[in-house]
Amino acid sequence: MKKTLYDKLFDSHVVHEENGTALIYIDRHLVHEVTSPQAFEGLKLSGRKLWRINSILAVPDHNVPTTDRSTGIQGITDPISRLQVETLDKNCGDFGVTEFKMDDVRQGIVHVIGPEQGATLPGMTVVCGDSHTSTHGAFAALAHGIGTSEVEHVMATQCLVQKKSKAMQINVEGELGLGVTAKDVALAVIGKIGTAGGTGYAIEFAGSAIRGLTMEGRMTLCNMAIEAGARAGMVAADDTTIDYIKGRPFAPKPDQWDAAVSYWRTLHSDDGAKFDAVVNIDAASILPQVTWGTSPEMVIDINGSVPDPKDAHSDVQRQDWERALQYMGLEANTPVSDIMIDKVFIGSCTNSRIEDLRAAARVAQGKHIASNVKLALVVPGSGLVKAQAEKEGLDKIFKDAGFEWREPGCSMCLAMNADRLEPGERCASTSNRNFEGRQGQGGRTHLVSPEMAAAAAVSGHFVDVRQLM
Amino acid sequence: MKPFTLLDGLVVPLDRANVDTDAIIPKQFLKSIKRSGFGPNAFDEWRYLDHGEPGMDNSKRQINPDFVLNKPRYQGGSVLLARENFGCGSSREHAPWALEDYGFRSIIAPSFADIFFNNCFKNGMLPIVLPAEIVDELFQEVEAQSGYQLAIDLEAQTVITPSGKSYPFEVDAFRKHCLLNGLDDIGLTMQQQDKIKAFEIKHQASQPWLFN
Numbered sequence: 163m164k165k166t167l168y169d170k171l172f173d174s175h176v177v178h179e180e181n182g183t184a185l186i187y188i189d190r191h192l193v194h195e196v197t198s199p200q201a202f203e204g205l206k207l208s209g210r211k212l213w214r215i216n217s218i219l220a221v222p223d224h225n226v227p228t229t230d231r232s233t234g235i236q237g238i239t240d241p242i243s244r245l246q247v248e249t250l251d252k253n254c255g256d257f258g259v260t261e262f263k264m265d266d267v268r269q270g271i272v273h274v275i276g277p278e279q280g281a282t283l284p285g286m287t288v289v290c291g292d293s294h295t296s297t298h299g300a301f302a303a304l305a306h307g308i309g310t311s312e313v314e315h316v317m318a319t320q321c322l323v324q325k326k327s328k329a330m331q332i333n334v335e336g337e338l339g340l341g342v343t344a345k346d347v348a349l350a351v352i353g354k355i356g357t358a359g360g361t362g363y364a365i366e367f368a369g370s371a372i373r374g375l376t377m378e379g380r381m382t383l384c385n386m387a388i389e390a391g392a393r394a395g396m397v398a399a400d401d402t403t404i405d406y407i408k409g410r411p412f413a414p415k416p417d418q419w420d421a422a423v424s425y426w427r428t429l430h431s432d433d434g435a436k437f438d439a440v441v442n443i444d445a446a447s448i449l450p451q452v453t454w455g456t457s458p459e460m461v462i463d464i465n466g467s468v469p470d471p472k473d474a475h476s477d478v479q480r481q482d483w484e485r486a487l488q489y490m491g492l493e494a495n496t497p498v499s500d501i502m503i504d505k506v507f508i509g510s511c512t513n514s515r516i517e518d519l520r521a522a523a524r525v526a527q528g529k530h531i532a533s534n535v536k537l538a539l540v541v542p543g544s545g546l547v548k549a550q551a552e553k554e555g556l557d558k559i560f561k562d563a564g565f566e567w568r569e570p571g572c573s574m575c576l577a578m579n580a581d582r583l584e585p586g587e588r589c590a591s592t593s594n595r596n597f598e599g600r601q602g603q604g605g606r607t608h609l610v611s612p613e614m615a616a617a618a619a620v621s622g623h624f625v626d627v628r629q630l631m
Numbered sequence: 632m633k634p635f636t637l638l639d640g641l642v643v644p645l646d647r648a649n650v651d652t653d654a655i656i657p658k659q660f661l662k663s664i665k666r667s668g669f670g671p672n673a674f675d676e677w678r679y680l681d682h683g684e685p686g687m688d689n690s691k692r693q694i695n696p697d698f699v700l701n702k703p704r705y706q707g708g709s710v711l712l713a714r715e716n717f718g719c720g721s722s723r724e725h726a727p728w729a730l731e732d733y734g735f736r737s738i739i740a741p742s743f744a745d746i747f748f749n750n751c752f753k754n755g756m757l758p759i760v761l762p763a764e765i766v767d768e769l770f771q772e773v774e775a776q777s778g779y780q781l782a783i784d785l786e787a788q789t790v791i792t793p794s795g796k797s798y799p800f801e802v803d804a805f806r807k808h809c810l811l812n813g814l815d816d817i818g819l820t821m822q823q824q825d826k827i828k829a830f831e832i833k834h835q836a837s838q839p840w841l842f843n
Contacts, residue, residue: 177830183805199664242662293722309724311753319820358716414840578658597653
């Protein structure tokens with residue numbers, strides 16, 4: 163039988179199946195400080211052990227400050243945040259789990275460091291108590307977010323109770339235009355199918371435009387599969403995947419490499435495999451995207467205007483749009499390029515990898531942030547991304563342009579640390595969610611690519627990045 | 632886990648689509664290392680007019696009288712009636728913890744986000760999917776009648792309105808069994824540990840690099 167990539171990944175991990183509910187084996191478990199303390203506590207209370215300690219890699223990322231790290235954990239001024247990071251350190255110590263602590267150069271956002279270390283490999287099942295675990299599907303892995311009860315379950319049993327999802331293929335054929343990035347593809351897909359369009363599905367991104375993306379671009383795209391409602395997004399393995407992995411610390415050892423590669427080359431959907439849904443998108447039709455509302459599906463092209471609730475296709479949607487316009491402080495029919503911004507955030511598990519920083523730096527180079535922009539943050543995804551960027555002089559380009567160059571972490575994507583928007587502030591953000599209050603209570607988030615964020619920073623309002631190229 | 636069998640509960644209507652888990656429990660409350668105590672901060676940014684932080688005395692905060700949870704007629708609600716794509720966004724299990732801690736045992740909506748839906752079952756809560764037109768009808772009935780209750784029977788898989796209308800719902804057999812009996816998933820999976828070990832040995836033999 164012809165199989166989809168999802169079929170291959172799922173079927174090869176089934177330990178046991180009964181009445182359509184399967185127990186699937188988990189190869190890699192990534193852990194961070196926010197969704198793990200209750201799981202470790204549960205294990206301790208029930209006297210259970212970790213099933214396979216070396217499947218776990220832990221890192222604090224959500225609560226860590228992005229300013230000075232010289233005082234380590236004591237530098238976290240919020241005592242509740244500090245306790246959460248201390249709890250992760252203690253739990254990892256108690257259970258013998260590998261952890262990249264706050265002062266480790268390898269520390270960073272969990273979805274950046276997994277791939278960076280080669281800890282995410284093709285053919286793996288990957289879980290983490292974080293919905294953006296879908297990122298790792300870029301490596302032809304089956305990766306998705308889980309809740310804390312499931313974190314504890316995987317820790318204790320190395321398995322997850324799962325029902326197989328349906329399979330959706332999203333084909334993006336053709337060439338992406340100048341200034342159009344993986345982020346724009348992700349937002350355009352969500353705009354097309356909606357935030358619930360992928361609910362119940364595992365999405366495989368395919369087509370020549372996807373094959374043409376770098377691993378960083380594929381990670382950006384799979385990262386936002388969850389914003390389309392799909393727990394998992396994935397891309398078939400190819401030379402780009404294999405070249406990225408080679409030589410990374412957790413990659414197969416030299417004597418395992420050839421066998422690994424020959425297996426990885428089978429990780430694609432068979433010709434003629436049946437999908438439950440197929441969506442086709444013409445790459446050339448995608449323009450730089452900007453979200454205008456409080457859900458990622460509320461997105462438009464840079465040369466578009468904020469929609470009018472009169473044009474909504476249902477009462478529920480009309481109310482949704484009205485509420486979003488009110489929260490965002492926007493009038494219907496305002497051209498996107500007229501929207502002025504207060505802050506800029508370049509970072510997050512969606513867009514904080516080296517390629518993202520290079521792209522933003524190219525736009526910012528030789529320019530300066532506009533006078534109405536109060537703060538423009540660049541937060542690298544990991545200590546190693548930061549070091550690489552500094553080696554290339556990107557930090558200097560950003561600082562010269564008036565951006566702040568910070569330490570790695572989740573930062574203003576969800577504002578659990580000190581980086582946040584104040585009520586009413588408007589932000590051009592490379593993160594993944596524009597929900598009410600996401601970047602700080604009353605804050606207004608517009609999701610864009612790193613290039614578009616940099617362009618907005620130097621212009622003071624949204625602008626078609628292609629005009630600056 | 633608390634078993635779920637029958638529920639006769641006051642219904643609270645939350646008339647918004649795409650309610651995300653950031654709205655259900657804002658990020659500042661995720662700093663807790665406990666599983667309990669999130670109820671007073673469920674829907675914090677909608678429920679209160681001032682900014683909430685962990686450790687605050689919520690009884691002294693300024694409540695938003697327009698928010699449905701604050702209306703006198705909905706006090707003591709245990710069934711949340713919601714719109715499509717409820718629980719989208721972040722995987723935080725703090726969202727079902729907050730709803731459960733508040734007192735909700737069941738949520739009825741036309742659709743749910745996958746991770747949230749799954750997390751509910753792990754916490755003795757029953758998310759029920761009913762067709763959009765029935766949910767619409769329930770919204771109208773709740774608005775029209777103070778003290779509106781629904782009777783939910785998990786064994787029979789029915790939701791019964793005060794006027795006696797009965798709506799069937801689907802629930803996965805395994806999840807139903809666990810909810811009815813309040814079963815701990817981990818204990819059940821541990822019964823399969825020989826199979827897990829056997830799988831692991833085979834898996835390691837074919838892809839040793841996964842175990843480096």
